[in-house]
Amino acid sequence: xxxxxDMSQEKLKDVETVIGPxxxxxxxxxxxxxxxxxxxxxxxxxxxASLLVGEKARVSANIExxxxxxxxxxxxxxxxxxxxxxxxxxxIVGDIICSEISVAKGAYINGHCLMQDELxxxxxxxxxxxxxxx
Amino acid sequence: MxxxxxxxxxxxxxxxxxxNRIETRLTDLGLSGKIVRLxxxxxxxxxxxxxxxxxxxxxxxxxxxxxxxKLLNVLLCDEISFFFKNLLxxxxxxxxxxxxxxxxxxxxxxACNILLARRNEKINVAQANKHxxxxxxxxxxxxxxxxxxxxxTVKPLxxxxxxxxxxxxxxxxxxxxxxxxxxxxxxxYIQDRNSSSFFTANTVAVSNKSGGxxxxxxxxxxxxPAKLSVSDKQINLIVGKNRVFI
Numbered sequence: 001x002x003x004x005x006d007m008s009q010e011k012l013k014d015v016e017t018v019i020g021p022x023x024x025x026x027x028x029x030x031x032x033x034x035x036x037x038x039x040x041x042x043x044x045x046x047x048x049a050s051l052l053v054g055e056k057a058r059v060s061a062n063i064e065x066x067x068x069x070x071x072x073x074x075x076x077x078x079x080x081x082x083x084x085x086x087x088x089x090x091x092i093v094g095d096i097i098c099s100e101i102s103v104a105k106g107a108y109i110n111g112h113c114l115m116q117d118e119l120x121x122x123x124x125x126x127x128x129x130x131x132x133x134x
Numbered sequence: 135m136x137x138x139x140x141x142x143x144x145x146x147x148x149x150x151x152x153x154n155r156i157e158t159r160l161t162d163l164g165l166s167g168k169i170v171r172l173x174x175x176x177x178x179x180x181x182x183x184x185x186x187x188x189x190x191x192x193x194x195x196x197x198x199x200x201x202x203x204k205l206l207n208v209l210l211c212d213e214i215s216f217f218f219k220n221l222l223x224x225x226x227x228x229x230x231x232x233x234x235x236x237x238x239x240x241x242x243x244x245a246c247n248i249l250l251a252r253r254n255e256k257i258n259v260a261q262a263n264k265h266x267x268x269x270x271x272x273x274x275x276x277x278x279x280x281x282x283x284x285x286x287t288v289k290p291l292x293x294x295x296x297x298x299x300x301x302x303x304x305x306x307x308x309x310x311x312x313x314x315x316x317x318x319x320x321x322x323y324i325q326d327r328n329s330s331s332f333f334t335a336n337t338v339a340v341s342n343k344s345g346g347x348x349x350x351x352x353x354x355x356x357x358x359p360a361k362l363s364v365s366d367k368q369i370n371l372i373v374g375k376n377r378v379f380i
Contacts, residue, residue, distance in 0.1 A: 016312070020331035022294075023324060027286025038329070043286060 016049070021056055035065075037072070044076075055089045062094075077111075136167030136249075137190040139182070139205055141197030144228065145173045152228050152242060156196065159246040167194075182208045186221060192372070194224040194249065199233045200353040207266050210259065210367050224249050224372040232352040235303040236269040238374025248374050255373050257315040260300035261365035267350040268315070268369070271298040271362060273340055280322060281339040288333065294326030298338050298362050316379050318364045338362040 016033025019025055023039040031047040038054040044061045045051070051065040057072030064079045071087035078084065080098040088106035095111040103109070138160075144153055160166055168185070175181050182205065185193065193209070195202040202225050209218060226245040227234035239245045259266050275290035280298075282288060290296060299306070299322075301315035306323075312334070313321045322333040340348055340360050347355035 014312075015332070016334055018330070018332040019288075020324065020326075020329040022290060022292035022326050022329055023331045024289045024291055025286055026289070029286050039291075039331070 016047075019057075021054070029061075053090075055087070135190055136165055136192045136194060137185045138167055138169045138194045138196050138226075139201065140169060140171045140173075141195075141201040142171070142173035144197060145171070149228060153196075156226060156228075156242050156246065159243065160249075163246060163250045165246070165249055167192075178204070179208045179211070183211070183214050186214050186218065190221065192222040192224055192249075194226060196226045196228065198227060198229050198353075199231050199351050202227075202231075202233050203267060203351045203353045206259070206268060206369070209369075210266050210365075218369075220370075222252075222254055222370045222372055232303070233269050236301045237371060238377030240374075244374070249372060251375060253373055253375060253377075254370050255316075255377070255379060256368050256370050257301060257379070258318065258364045259367045259369055260298075260320060260362060261367075262298075262348060262350055262356055262360045262362045265350060265354060265356060266365060266367065267300065267354075268371075269299070269301050269303075269351050271340075271356075271360075272296070272349045272352075273342065273346065273358075275324065275326065277343040277346075279341050279343075280324075281341075282322060282333050282335040283337060288322070288324070288331070290324050290326065290331075292326040292328075294324065296340075297323045297325070298340070299323055300364065314379050320362060320364060336363065 015036055017031050017035045019037045019039045021038040025041045027043045029045045034050045035047050036052045037057045041059045041061055046064040049066050051068040053059060053070040053072045055071045059074045062076040067082040068080050069085045070090045073091040075093045077094045078096045083100035084098040086103045086107040088104040090107040092109045096113045099117055195205045226242050228242055239248055259268055262271055273296050275294045275296055278296060280288045298320050299313055302313045319334045320338055324331040342358050346358050348358055348360045349355055
């Protein structure tokens with residue numbers, strides 16, 4: 001999808017949750033499987049698997065995931081254990097922690113970006129709470 | 135022994151042919167049994183419980199979704215739970231049916247053959263407030279709010295419908311293989327003109343600012359708010375040969 005074959009949408013075939021474009025979700029969303037967000041989400045978002053945030057999605061939440069593809073708007077901190085892929089329409093206002101990153105031309109990031117190796121990122125995700133981005 | 139429960143609407147003239155055909159087919163297949171006609175019965179619960187206690191092995195609802203749902207709710211009473219363990223429940227739908235589709239039964243002709251094949255599956259029964267259902271609950275999206283688990287709420291922003299599914303129709307099951315009445319989850323499927331959303335949950339609470347109803351199994355309209363979950367009850371159902379739960 002973003003020139004990264006490992007993170008193609010095909011990988012999200014077994015999706016546990018789909019938040020469609022005409023849906024507003026409020027609260028702490030904690031999942032175990034793959035999640036697709038195309039709509040509005042406010043609160044927090046955490047999954048042990050992959051996350052796809054679509055172009056028109058608007059997320060106001062701290063995000064934690066194993067790997068993520070983001071093409072929409074995220075206001076909040078992002079922690080990803082493995083690879084994070086930001087599409088050309090991605091708009092991130094918040095800090096990023098990940099072990100691999102790919103950023104498409106046109107993507108907007110306003111925040112710090114910290115690269116960590118996979119293991120320490122995993123420990124960080126599991127132990128250290130995120131600061132609220134306000 | 136098979137016990138056939140005929141709903142009272144089957145006494146109407148337009149169903150005479152259908153009922154005759156069903157009876158002929160069942161006789162041909164060697165599946166004749168006792169027939170209980172609800173049109174003559176005031177104490178429905180007492181009669182059904184009596185049949186179960188007398189040793190009915192297979193109870194067959196003959197009618198529509200309402201017939202099946204009514205029978206399900208009577209059978210799941212704690213009073214006969216001891217006898218219920220080895221009981222098989224089957225369905226012969228005389229008109230297009232949501233529950234029939236969920237069981238992989240398209241019409242009454244097919245239902246008779248499925249009854250003969252006797253392929254059975256043990257599945258979970260879902261509950262909305264105090265009412266049991268097996269297939270799905272439905273509500274219109276307008277002003278609806280769905281709380282999933284204890285942590286978050288979902289609000290549909292466009293016209294359409296929301297389904298809380300325990301056992302989907304065969305068509306829906308092929309699109310969403312994870313929807314399975316053998317796990318302890320309900321599945322929320324929200325649909326509008328252009329898109330759909332999908333969530334998995336142990337418990338679901340449905341409310342609507344304008345009051346409204348939650349329709350269960352295409353039969354009962356339950357006043358809102360309603361709390362839904364997979365109940366601790368299971369039933370043995372006779373299902374179509376193509377009905378596979380992974």
